[in-house]
Structures are given as structure tokens and as C-alpha cells.
Amino acid sequence: MQAVCLTATRRVECLSVPDPSLQAGEAIVRVLQVGICGSDLHLFRDGAIGEARASLPFVLGHEAMGVVEEVASSEYAHLLGKRVAIEPAIPCLRCEFCLRGDLNLCPNHLFLGLPPKAGAMQERIAHPAHLLEPVPDSLSDAEAVLLEPLAIALHAVDLGKVRTGASAAILGSGTLGLCVLMVLKQMGVHPLFCTDLLEHRLSLARELGADETVNAAQTDVVAEARRFTNGRGFDYVFECAGVDDTQWQTAQIAAPGAKCLIIGTNPAGHVRLEGSAARRKGLSILMVRRSRLTLKRAMSLAALGRIPLARLATHTFPMAQCQQAFDTAVEYRDGVVKAFIRME
Numbered sequence: 609m610q611a612v613c614l615t616a617t618r619r620v621e622c623l624s625v626p627d628p629s630l631q632a633g634e635a636i637v638r639v640l641q642v643g644i645c646g647s648d649l650h651l652f653r654d655g656a657i658g659e660a661r662a663s664l665p666f667v668l669g670h671e672a673m674g675v676v677e678e679v680a681s682s683e684y685a686h687l688l689g690k691r692v693a694i695e696p697a698i699p700c701l702r703c704e705f706c707l708r709g710d711l712n713l714c715p716n717h718l719f720l721g722l723p724p725k726a727g728a729m730q731e732r733i734a735h736p737a738h739l740l741e742p743v744p745d746s747l748s749d750a751e752a753v754l755l756e757p758l759a760i761a762l763h764a765v766d767l768g769k770v771r772t773g774a775s776a777a778i779l780g781s782g783t784l785g786l787c788v789l790m791v792l793k794q795m796g797v798h799p800l801f802c803t804d805l806l807e808h809r810l811s812l813a814r815e816l817g818a819d820e821t822v823n824a825a826q827t828d829v830v831a832e833a834r835r836f837t838n839g840r841g842f843d844y845v846f847e848c849a850g851v852d853d854t855q856w857q858t859a860q861i862a863a864p865g866a867k868c869l870i871i872g873t874n875p876a877g878h879v880r881l882e883g884s885a886a887r888r889k890g891l892s893i894l895m896v897r898r899s900r901l902t903l904k905r906a907m908s909l910a911a912l913g914r915i916p917l918a919r920l921a922t923h924t925f926p927m928a929q930c931q932q933a934f935d936t937a938v939e940y941r942d943g944v945v946k947a948f949i950r951m952e
């Protein structure tokens with residue numbers, strides 16, 4: 609079967625790989641669609657993300673959905689033939705942290721598409737059956753893929769114990785930032801202030817309910833946030849870009865007593881906050897580690913039609929055009945928000 613493999617820096621190719629074999633507790637999923645995420649782009653650009661270095665060729669991708677073709681035990685027979693969203697993190701379910709429900713913090717976990725675990729951009733994968741969630745017919749394949757980042761946004765909002773009627777800033781309006789925006793909008797968080805470097809993302813943020821948007825390439829975000837809030841700052845700040853600039857702005861635009869949710873992964877491996885502002889304002893800094901049992905709730909919200917996930921789905925490429933797909937995503941070409949690869 610074919611897989612989309614990273615074969616060199618900034619080079620992806622369709623290569624033949626062996627078919628997966630079914631182990632106890634697993635299912636074989638025929639993968640239909642996979643999203644290209646920021647972390648895939650780190651691997652594409654650098655061949656590594658944080659301390660995880662890919663040995664090439666390496667199969668990319670973790671935002672995925674497909675159809676269950678085979679299950680290892682009758683316990684999961686109800687999944688056969690079903691379209692499923694895939695939870696990409698595979699916790700050990702045995703350690704202290706898993707047993708207390710913090711599956712996202714499992715130190716022994718594997719993650720699809722994060723070295724050493726091969727990713728979802730292959731025609732079939734074997735995956736633990738308990739991590740497959742049947743998707744209702746009302747959700748498209750693209751929406752099913754986007755449940756993964758939406759689940760992360762829900763976890764961030766849970767972690768922040770976000771209160772309705774309070775204000776929030778979202779720094780970085782890519783897929784994650786826009787998922788956070790849609791959830792906060794639903795909850796009645798107001799006003800909502802979004803930043804990005806790309807005008808097309810800011811215009812989408814406005815369509816999805818942002819009250820104010822700022823292009824950080826042209827405008828001083830901190831000055832604009834102070835003006836917009838009359839110097840008060842925001843009750844919640846969601847850092848969704850994972851770069852030094854947005855991290856540094858986080859404490860500066862927060863209100864006294866605010867909560868700052870750090871979601872973006874800074875490839876430099878650090879979080880750079882303005883310490884004096886963070887201390888003076890008594891900020892709570894919360895690190896968001898992926899999602900914690902929120903995939904089902906993400907699905908429930910999306911199926912209600914309250915979260916217009918399809919608006920983020922801007923580009924779909926066939927597997928044979930994987931290089932073009934990654935080039936488009938990494939260079940932010942052509943108004944891309946979320947690019948997908950079809951695996952059929």
C-alpha cells in the first residue's frame with residue numbers, strides 16, 4: 609500500500625510501505641482523509657519536532673479519519689464499516705497518570721506521526737479500537753478530521769474554567785486559534801480579540817465572530833489590545849501560535865488575575881513570558897497538553913451545527929499531490945487555513 613513519507617527536508621513522496629498487522633485490541637482503519645497540522649510542518653521543515661527526530665523515510669500525519677475494516681476482537685464488532693474519528697494519542701492506560709484520568713499526560717504514550725510512531729498518511733493503519741469514535745453522517749470527512757484540533761480547544765477551555773461574559777484574546781488564528789474562537793463564541797465569551805500575521809485568517813476570524821482583529825505584521829498588538837480594553841487587558845489569553853512574539857505578548861495583554869492558556873508549541877522548546885507583568889498581575893499560566901477525553905464532546909458540539917468546522921477546510925489534495933499540499937501549507941499559499949490529503 610501507499611503512504612505519504614517525509615524523505616528529506618521539505619520533501620514528501622508517496623512510497624510503498626508494508627500493510628499493517630492487527631494486534632490485540634486494535635482495529636484496521638482504511639484512512640480516508642488526513643489534515644496537515646503545524647506539527648507536521650515542523651517535521652517537514654526541520655525533520656524533527658522538539659526532541660523527536662524522524663528517521664527517514666517517515667510517515668506523517670495525526671489528524672485523521674477513516675472507515676474501520678477489521679477488528680481484533682468481537683468486543684469492537686460494532687465499529688466495523690463505520691466512519692471514525694481517530695484519537696491520535698495512545699496512552700499506556702497503566703501508569704499513575706492514566707489511572708487518574710490524565711491520559712494526555714501519560715509519560716509512556718505514543719502519538720501517531722510523532723517519531724518513532726509512523727503517522728496516519730497511509731492507506732491503512734492499525735490503531736487501538738478504543739481510540740476510534742464513530743462519526744455521525746451529518747459530519748463531512750473534513751469535519752471529522754477537524755474534531756482533533758477542536759478537542760484540544762475544548763480541553764484548553766476546560767483547563768481555564770472559562771466563564772461566560774468574560775473577555776478573551778486569541779493570539780494566532782490558525783486552525784487551533786479559530787477552534788478556540790468558535791468555542792468561546794458559543795459560550796458567550798465577549799469581547800473576542802484575535803491576532804494573526806495573515807489577512808485571510810483574520811477575515812475568517814471576523815466571520816466566525818471575532819469582535820476585533822489585529823494584523824500583527826502591521827500593528828503593535830500590545831498597544832492595540834490596551835486601546836481596545838481601555839488599558840484593562842483580557843480575562844483569558846489563548847496563545848495559539850507557539851512563537852516568541854505571541855508568547856511575549858501573552859502576559860502583557862492579560863488583565864490582573866487573568867488566565868493564560870499556552871497551546872502553541874514553540875519549536876525553540878521554550879515559553880517566553882514577560883515575567884514582571886505575569887507576577888505583577890498575579891496571572892495563572894496554564895500549559896495545554898493536547899486534549900483530555902474531549903473528542904466525544906467535540907463531536908457532539910460539531911454535530912449540533914454550532915461549530916462551523918467546515919469553514920476551516922480550505923484545501924484538499926489527492927495523495928499524488930502531497931508535495932504540493934505540504935508546500936501550500938508551509939508557505940501559507942493561496943489563502944490556506946487547513947489543507948487535507950485524501951488517501952483514496
Ligand SMILES: [Zn+2]
Binds near residue numbers: 645647
Ligand atoms: Zn495537530
Ligand SMILES: [Zn+2]
Binds near residue numbers: 699707
Ligand atoms: Zn500512562
